[in-house]
Amino acid sequence: MIDFTVETKDRNVVLYLRLSRDDRNKGLSVSIENQDKILTRFAKEHHYAITQRYIDDGESGYSFERPDFDRLNKDIVSGKVKRLLIKDMSRLGRHNARALLFMEDARDYGCEVIALDDGYSNFQDNDSTIGIKTWHNELYVKEASKKVKNVIHMKQEDGEWMTTPPFGYRKVNKKSAQLVVEPDSACVVKRIFQMYADGYGILQIARTLTRENVPTPSRSLHEFRLANGVDDKSRYTDIWNDACVRRILKNETYLGTLILHKGECVKIRGKYQKLSKEKWKVFEHHHEAIIDEKLFHICQEKLESRKVRSKRKRKHSENVFYGFLYCADCDSLLKPYRTLKDKREGNVHYYCSTYLKQGKTVCSAKSITELQLKKAVTMFLKRCRDVYKVFLEQQHVHADSKEAEQKRISKTISHAKTQITQLKSEIKQLIENKMHESMAQPENYTIIQESYQSLIDEKAKMMKECEENIEVLKQELESYSLNEEHLATALYVLDEMIAKQDYSKKELQILFRKIMVHDHQIVFYFKGYYSDKIDANIMLVDEEQEAYRKAIIEEIEKQVVDQMFSLKNVHQGLCNQGYTYSYKGTFMTQVKRLEAEGVIRRPHKNKKAIYQKVE
Structure with missing residues (x-):
C-alpha cells in the first residue's frame, strides 16, 4: 500500500479520468462521475488541492494517443504537473509496455503517479506485481477484441448485414438486419445505371444530379436519421462527385447479392487489409434487387473498357510540376492534362482536381500551362539572385x-x-x-x-x-x-538555371515546398535561405492572350462608326488576320474583360451584340 505519511511541500494534484465506449457497459462503477467522486474524496482526506482535471471520454485505453492524455503528458514534461491521481492503472491505459514506460518517464520528470485502487505510487515502488496488473489490463482488451471478432465472423456466416445500408436500401427496424428497398433513393440508383448505359459519363451524371438538386447518399441518410428522432451531427454534402457515382455503379448489393468479409484488421487498431475473393462470403438473392443483371453487366463492361482505354492512352512523359501545384481556393492538387494543341506544342495544362471532379459549382476552372510555370520560376530565381547578391555584399557587415x-x-x-x-x-x-x-x-x-x-x-x-x-x-x-x-559559385549555378529556363523535377524538389496557384498569380513556397526577403508572388501574364486583346482593340478602332460597331464583324476581321479563336470562346472572354475594364460598354442588351467604345 501507499505510505501517505510521506511529507511533501507541494500538495497540488491533478486528476486523470478516462472512459472507453466498452467501459460504459459496466455501469456506474467506472463512469467519469464516479471516478471523479472517488478521487476527489481521496484528495480531501489527504489534504491535496485539485488544480485540474484531464478527461478522455469515449477513448480506447489501448491507444495512448488521446486528446487530454497528450495534454497531460506535455504538462508533465514541462514540469507543470507534480502529482497525478488515477482510479487504477486501467484508467491510465491498457497497453502493458506503454503504461509502465509512462510511470518511469513521469518519475524521471518529477511527477508522482498514484493509482488509488491498485495501491501503487511510482515514487515508492511498493508493488512488485504492478507489471502483472498492467499485463492483465492489456489481456482484457485482447480477449475482448477476440470475442468481438468471433461475433462478427458468426454474423458474417449467417449473412447478417451489420453496417449502414447502401444508398437505395434501409433496414426494416433498428434490431433487424433485413434490407428493404427505399423507393425514392432506389429511383436515383436506377437512373444512374440507365444514364451510364445510355452513354453519359460518370462526371456528367454527377453534375446533372447536382444541378437538379437530387439528394446525395450522405444527405439522404442525414434526413432519414432526423426523421427517426436521431440527433445526427455527421457531415454531409449536397454535391455529387465522380467517386460517389462510380461506387454506386460498382456495388453488387443492387443485384440482391450480399458480399461480406472483404477485409479485416490483423491486430487491434491495425490497418484494414483487403482479402482475396476466395475468402469473401457471398450470399446471392439475399434481398430484393434494384438493378437487373443485364443492365448491371452492361455498366461493368463499360467501366472495364474505359479503364483499359485510359491505360493505352497513358503517357510516360514526366510532368515535372505535378505534385507541387495547389489550388489557392480549395487547396487540392492541380492535375496535368494535354489537349491536342498542347501535344503539338509540347505543352501541358494543369487543372484544379476539384474542378475536374465536381465542376465549377465547387471550384473555379483554375488552370496554368507548363510554359507559364517555367517563365514564372525563371522570374522568381532572378529575384533570388538579386537578394543573394545583396547578401554577398553585406556578408562582412553582419x-x-x-x-x-x-x-x-x-x-x-x-x-x-x-x-x-x-x-x-x-x-x-x-x-x-x-x-x-x-x-x-x-x-x-x-x-x-x-x-x-x-x-x-x-x-x-x-x-x-x-x-x-x-x-x-x-x-x-x-x-x-x-x-x-x-556564394559566387551559388550565384553562378542560379545564372545557369536562369539561362536554360528548363527545370527537372529534382531541381524543383530542392527549390520549393509547394506552389499555390491563384486566378491571376502564383505564390512560391521557397526552401532556400532568406525566403522572407524574396517576393514570392508572380503575376500571370499570357503573352499570346495579351497580343489577341490588343488586336481586338485595334480592329474595333478600325470598324467604329459614330462610336458604334458590330461584335461579329470585329471577330470576322480578326479571322481574316489569321486568328483562329472561336466567337463564343476566347473572343467573348476577352470582350467581357474589356467591358469590365471600361474600355467598351454595351448600350442595349440585344442579340446583335453591338458595343460602343468608351472614349
Whole structure:
C-alpha cells in the first residue's frame, strides 16, 4: 500500500479520468462521475488541492494517443504537473509496455503517479506485481477484441448485414438486419445505371444530379436519421462527385447479392487489409434487387473498357510540376492534362482536381500551362539572385549575427545528440524489461514480445528522426561557413538555371515546398535561405492572350462608326488576320474583360451584340 505519511511541500494534484465506449457497459462503477467522486474524496482526506482535471471520454485505453492524455503528458514534461491521481492503472491505459514506460518517464520528470485502487505510487515502488496488473489490463482488451471478432465472423456466416445500408436500401427496424428497398433513393440508383448505359459519363451524371438538386447518399441518410428522432451531427454534402457515382455503379448489393468479409484488421487498431475473393462470403438473392443483371453487366463492361482505354492512352512523359501545384481556393492538387494543341506544342495544362471532379459549382476552372510555370520560376530565381547578391555584399557587415546563429544551431545539435543518448538508454531499458518479463511469465511470451516491440520500434523511429535533424542542422551550419567564393559559385549555378529556363523535377524538389496557384498569380513556397526577403508572388501574364486583346482593340478602332460597331464583324476581321479563336470562346472572354475594364460598354442588351467604345 501507499505510505501517505510521506511529507511533501507541494500538495497540488491533478486528476486523470478516462472512459472507453466498452467501459460504459459496466455501469456506474467506472463512469467519469464516479471516478471523479472517488478521487476527489481521496484528495480531501489527504489534504491535496485539485488544480485540474484531464478527461478522455469515449477513448480506447489501448491507444495512448488521446486528446487530454497528450495534454497531460506535455504538462508533465514541462514540469507543470507534480502529482497525478488515477482510479487504477486501467484508467491510465491498457497497453502493458506503454503504461509502465509512462510511470518511469513521469518519475524521471518529477511527477508522482498514484493509482488509488491498485495501491501503487511510482515514487515508492511498493508493488512488485504492478507489471502483472498492467499485463492483465492489456489481456482484457485482447480477449475482448477476440470475442468481438468471433461475433462478427458468426454474423458474417449467417449473412447478417451489420453496417449502414447502401444508398437505395434501409433496414426494416433498428434490431433487424433485413434490407428493404427505399423507393425514392432506389429511383436515383436506377437512373444512374440507365444514364451510364445510355452513354453519359460518370462526371456528367454527377453534375446533372447536382444541378437538379437530387439528394446525395450522405444527405439522404442525414434526413432519414432526423426523421427517426436521431440527433445526427455527421457531415454531409449536397454535391455529387465522380467517386460517389462510380461506387454506386460498382456495388453488387443492387443485384440482391450480399458480399461480406472483404477485409479485416490483423491486430487491434491495425490497418484494414483487403482479402482475396476466395475468402469473401457471398450470399446471392439475399434481398430484393434494384438493378437487373443485364443492365448491371452492361455498366461493368463499360467501366472495364474505359479503364483499359485510359491505360493505352497513358503517357510516360514526366510532368515535372505535378505534385507541387495547389489550388489557392480549395487547396487540392492541380492535375496535368494535354489537349491536342498542347501535344503539338509540347505543352501541358494543369487543372484544379476539384474542378475536374465536381465542376465549377465547387471550384473555379483554375488552370496554368507548363510554359507559364517555367517563365514564372525563371522570374522568381532572378529575384533570388538579386537578394543573394545583396547578401554577398553585406556578408562582412553582419559577421556578429552570423556567429550568434552558428552558436544557436550548435546548441540545437547538442540537444538533439543528448536526446539520442536518452532514447538509446530507454530502448536498452525496454529490452531488459522485455527479457525480464518473458522469463518471469513464459506462458505469456507472445503478448509480452508484441507489447514491447511496438514501443521499441517507436523509440527507434524517434532516434532516426533526431539523427536526420542533426544532418540537416549540420548542413545549415556549414552554409554559414561559406566564403565569398562559395556564394559566387551559388550565384553562378542560379545564372545557369536562369539561362536554360528548363527545370527537372529534382531541381524543383530542392527549390520549393509547394506552389499555390491563384486566378491571376502564383505564390512560391521557397526552401532556400532568406525566403522572407524574396517576393514570392508572380503575376500571370499570357503573352499570346495579351497580343489577341490588343488586336481586338485595334480592329474595333478600325470598324467604329459614330462610336458604334458590330461584335461579329470585329471577330470576322480578326479571322481574316489569321486568328483562329472561336466567337463564343476566347473572343467573348476577352470582350467581357474589356467591358469590365471600361474600355467598351454595351448600350442595349440585344442579340446583335453591338458595343460602343468608351472614349
